[in-house]
Amino acid sequence: MTKTWFITGANRGLGLGITRAVLDAGHRVVAAARKPEQITKALSGSGYGDRLLAVRLDVTKPEEAEAAVALAKQTFGGIDVLVNNAGYGQLGWFENTSDEQIRNQFETNVFGAMHVTRAVLPLMRERRSGHVFTVSSVAGIYAVAGSSTYSASKFAVEGWMEGLADEVSPLGIAATIIEPGFFKTDFLDPSSVTYGAHDIADYAEQVRQFTEWHHNMNHKQVGDPTKLGSVLIQLNEMKQPPVRFAAGSDASGVVLKKAESIRADADRLKDLSASTDGTRETAAA
Template sequence: MASQKTLMITGASKGFGLEITKAALAAGDKVIATVRSGAAELVTALGHPDTLAVVTMDVTNEAQVKAAVAEALGKFGQIDVLINNAGYGLLAGVEEASDVEVRKQYDTNVFGLLNVTRAVLPAMRQRRSGHIINISSLFGYDAIIGWGIYGSTKFAVEGISKGLAQEVAPLGIHVTALAPGLFSTDFLGKASYQESANKIADYDETVGQVRHVPEQFHGQQPGDPVKLAQVVIQIAHTAQPPLHLPVGTDAVEMLKNNAAKMLEESARWQEVSFSTDHRK
């Protein structure tokens, strides 16, 4: 890379987070990798003692997040790029998901992302430089049966990213919402996503038909996570990065198809929509 950067990557123990960490280290960047557990094991596995710091951090624990960011700044002096990657999926019908399950999903995927972002931004604002990359999803472009709650957290990530980008642009800080399609990580593995404890028979023909798809599809996803990691590093070193970036053919198609559906429906109901304006 043309210049070395310091990246902070959440959820770095597996999946995208681990691949992005490996790619950044290979590119000559410094990395603060955060994990909920197993920090020593990851240090041993990755090496790079001079350019890697592995920090134990649960994104849902705001005090722990602040301490981890302070530790990272103490070691490397700055954070050029924050990659908000930590998250997990919840497979459930909207009615089936309990309040506890939904709040836990949002605590990690949305409020956890905000905890880390708030902790990192003061140093970026002081330097008038930085880049926040929020890992969204193709499920943040359109709703999928059984993944409505999870998708809603990614819709939130898209909206937060868009609003934040406008607020921090005058301060020299960029924001990217990077939305992967389906990649051959362990996201669809039984140990990585959760299912609601409640199952409602009336949804057997909809949500019920989706319950076995992750197990059947796991390992057959079209995307290569190693290639995605290279895209993230490329974006991290781009002077004018995109605000929204679907990654993978399926993510691009999801975005296009949903936009077309929404525009078509809006056009059919345009007369009704316009009828509510005050007449001049």
């Protein structure tokens, strides 16, 4: 069955890889980006014809999300699958990160995804079917030094999506969080990732090592964006798709480590946890 996919941040990286995979599978794609001409250029000569619609969208602007979704409905009749992929990484130590940088991170990674989803859901509710994917990160379940702000935005995405999945399930709509590990994209390029606006001497050496490690990792990541797109198609075709999916062997390893850590702490401290319970009053006979 041919479906219409709406993919944000489709001009490069994961978004472009997912777009290619979905189009190659014979589906239609509304590919959205702030510079849609980059999408057209990247996919020119691929023979996708009128199955590809490139649209302008800055996810931080609700009115642009509504306009892009309206155009998608006008062109293809609706949207079957939404992929909230647009985002960037605000890395660096918390104290080095300005208030403006933190707010910008949430505006794109959290509120941007919410704007687009809010525009798409009425179409899915009308049909009583659909699937919302939101790209989080392995940093959305496991935070480390240097990822505090980025992880905060992705933790927020995961909490929102987990609750959303429960809200829309009775309406025949699925919601899945995608937690990628390191994928071979330009995520670590200066055009995508940013670091702290300030320099605090106490953190200087840690920051230097952290930044150098990420520079050395750039374009050497193991994950393949197009293969991720193929997996999203498989997840969409499942009768009971998962609420979370760890993308990459590195990501699944981190998720398992975090799950084991949470369980170990809960088991070790369960008696102390229970000690906070109040006395239950017995109802009068």
